[in-house]
Amino acid sequence: MTPTKTSNHTPIAGYFVGVGFLITAVALAVQSPSVDIPIIEKPAVRVEQIVPGQRRVALSDPPMINIGTLNQRCNDCHAIFKQDRDPESELRQHTHVKLSHGNNDACLNCHDKDDRERLTLRGGKTVGYDQIEQLCAQCHGPVYRDWQLGTHGKTMGYWNADLGESIKLVCSQCHDPHHPTYNPIEPLPGPNTLRMGDQHIDHEMINERNPLTRWRLRDHDDTHDSDHGGDH
Amino acid sequence: MQLPIMNSSEQDTGCGCGTKNYTTRPGITRRSFLRTGTAATGAIAAIAASLSPLRELGDSDDFSVTKFLQKHYKEMDGQDMAAALQRISNEVEKRYEVRPNIRDIKPMDGVEFVYALNLSRCIGCRKCVHACVAENNQSRSPEIQYIRVLEMPRGTTDIEQGNHHYDRATVPSEDHYYMPVQCHQCANPPCVKVCPVEATWTEPDGITVIDYDWCIGCRYCEAACPYWARRFNFSKPTIPKDKLNPDMSYLSNRPRAKGVMEKCTFCLHRTREGKMPACLEVCPTGSRKFGNVLDPSSEVRKVLETKRVFVLKEDVGTLPRFFYYFDERDPINEKNPTASTNGGDA
Numbered sequence: 001m002t003p004t005k006t007s008n009h010t011p012i013a014g015y016f017v018g019v020g021f022l023i024t025a026v027a028l029a030v031q032s033p034s035v036d037i038p039i040i041e042k043p044a045v046r047v048e049q050i051v052p053g054q055r056r057v058a059l060s061d062p063p064m065i066n067i068g069t070l071n072q073r074c075n076d077c078h079a080i081f082k083q084d085r086d087p088e089s090e091l092r093q094h095t096h097v098k099l100s101h102g103n104n105d106a107c108l109n110c111h112d113k114d115d116r117e118r119l120t121l122r123g124g125k126t127v128g129y130d131q132i133e134q135l136c137a138q139c140h141g142p143v144y145r146d147w148q149l150g151t152h153g154k155t156m157g158y159w160n161a162d163l164g165e166s167i168k169l170v171c172s173q174c175h176d177p178h179h180p181t182y183n184p185i186e187p188l189p190g191p192n193t194l195r196m197g198d199q200h201i202d203h204e205m206i207n208e209r210n211p212l213t214r215w216r217l218r219d220h221d222d223t224h225d226s227d228h229g230g231d232h
Numbered sequence: 233m234q235l236p237i238m239n240s241s242e243q244d245t246g247c248g249c250g251t252k253n254y255t256t257r258p259g260i261t262r263r264s265f266l267r268t269g270t271a272a273t274g275a276i277a278a279i280a281a282s283l284s285p286l287r288e289l290g291d292s293d294d295f296s297v298t299k300f301l302q303k304h305y306k307e308m309d310g311q312d313m314a315a316a317l318q319r320i321s322n323e324v325e326k327r328y329e330v331r332p333n334i335r336d337i338k339p340m341d342g343v344e345f346v347y348a349l350n351l352s353r354c355i356g357c358r359k360c361v362h363a364c365v366a367e368n369n370q371s372r373s374p375e376i377q378y379i380r381v382l383e384m385p386r387g388t389t390d391i392e393q394g395n396h397h398y399d400r401a402t403v404p405s406e407d408h409y410y411m412p413v414q415c416h417q418c419a420n421p422p423c424v425k426v427c428p429v430e431a432t433w434t435e436p437d438g439i440t441v442i443d444y445d446w447c448i449g450c451r452y453c454e455a456a457c458p459y460w461a462r463r464f465n466f467s468k469p470t471i472p473k474d475k476l477n478p479d480m481s482y483l484s485n486r487p488r489a490k491g492v493m494e495k496c497t498f499c500l501h502r503t504r505e506g507k508m509p510a511c512l513e514v515c516p517t518g519s520r521k522f523g524n525v526l527d528p529s530s531e532v533r534k535v536l537e538t539k540r541v542f543v544l545k546e547d548v549g550t551l552p553r554f555f556y557y558f559d560e561r562d563p564i565n566e567k568n569p570t571a572s573t574n575g576g577d578a
Contacts, residue, residue: 014271018267018271021278024278025280028281028284045365050359052363052510052513053513055516142560149534150521150530151535151539151557157507157508158507158508159503159523159524159530160524163506169518174516186357186402186403187402187403188358188362190358191361191377
């Protein structure tokens with residue numbers, strides 16, 4: 001009697017389990033397992049925005065400047081045009097130079113009055129344009145000290161001198177000597193994430209900042225990307 | 233177990249009264265047959281259905297038998313590694329149509345990498361973030377970035393007040409300073425401790441790496457990291473073919489699969505060959521300093537010796553190899569001395 005009793009209970013369970021499995025199976029087989037992921041357009045970062053390297057090109061030694069279409073040395077003109085004091089009125093030549101260097105507001109503070117291809121130091125000595133850091137160091141002592149140690153400025157290339165060349169940039173490869181402070185620049189686009197603190201987000205932004213959000217990849221030829229340069 | 237239907241056909245030659253057999257065999261009734269049959273069919277279908285996500289693997293390169301049987305990085309000998317690199321190389325070529333230069337670069341002797349970042353100089357332009365993405369083949373969609381640049385109000389180092397979604401026309405903002413955060417390559421890394429499968433470890437040169445083929449994607453390490461430096465591939469990473477960096481190494485920037493963790497490796501494929509990391513090369517302000525801390529003449533060593541240095545969340549005891557430092561105030565360079573004096577309380 002006892003075995004029949006147990007067998008009376010099991011059939012119902014068996015049907016349920018079987019039918020349950022079947023429904024699950026059908027549901028899993030029919031439904032796509034992938035989830036809908038929101039897609040948004042996102043400004044692409046252009047290749048030229050992340051080019052490694054120095055910030056500006058410094059004058060070579062001896063310095064060459066471009067007049068019209070010709071590259072000229074300073075003394076090509078200044079051998080003839082002697083000017084041993086700062087101009088009292090507006091510059092008639094070198095008009096692209098806008099001097100904004102604090103109290104240091106006279107051309108001949110730095111440029112040598114006798115040899116325009118040299119820079120003048122205090123006490124009458126001159127140095128070439130390839131030693132510009134000695135000129136800057138006369139006023140910017142702490143920064144010069146840091147630069148010598150390597151804690152100010154940018155060193156690129158190889159950290160290991162045995163394996164390759166280490167390129168230590170000098171003052172004028174980052175700073176414009178006529179306007180040494182930097183203008184603010186445009187930042188590159190931020191991340192798509194929900195993490196980190198109070199973000200003041202509205203509901204549209206929640207989709208944008210869903211960590212799973214996919215952004216539509218544009219055609220990645222650079223000409224096309226440049227057309228969207230105004231976006232960011 | 234013999235099916236009853238077979239039984240009946242054997243008996244059919246005699247009298248054609250197969251039903252008799254069913255009654256004589258006490259174990260099998262019509263009801264029990266239907267019951268067992270339904271349950272068995274259902275179970276087989278359910279197993280097939282539960283395996284159905286594997287269909288997606290069929291047309292992808294995420295799964296292969298050689299990858300499945302591949303050993304842990306530390307257990308691989310030269311031959312195993314050559315085979316693994318060959319497999320990865322083929323996969324990359326198939327998917328991205330680029331033949332990668334992939335290799336396994338070992339750490340150098342007498343080298344311990346350290347990073348230093350000058351908070352007085354960083355302007356928050358995010359060039360490092362995107363140079364890193366380009367260098368390390370992170371997914372572009374959905375987006376994965378190793379570096380997070382926090383915009384911090386002046387006067388505090390509480391990173392809870394930092395915002396990495398700042399969206400300004402120009403940076404820097406006068407009222408903020410900028411603090412980029414990435415993997416700190418800790419000497420006492422919580423992420424390594426929590427990994428249940430030892431898929432992540434610290435190399436002798438101080439870089440914490442991941443074997444992407446060993447990672448099971450449990451994300452314990454992501455939860456353990458106090459700097460939020462680890463990223464998870466929630467879905468299959470997308471990298472445009474022409475944006476793939478073919479200069480790769482096994483432990484750093486080879487393409488990752490869905491469901492594994494990834495993180496900053498100090499550009500291991502560059503730095504172990506003597507080069508600077510990509511984030512440093514692109515920085516327009518020279519805020520980033522990288523080098524071998526065991527070399528007394530290295531720039532990072534000079535930073536540690538001569539600057540005011542701090543580490544983030546020192547109290548959690550992770551001993552980071554990533555240091556933040558300041559310049560002392562230079563009165564000549566201050567545009568607006570009164571404003572800076574107020575802000576300088578930080």
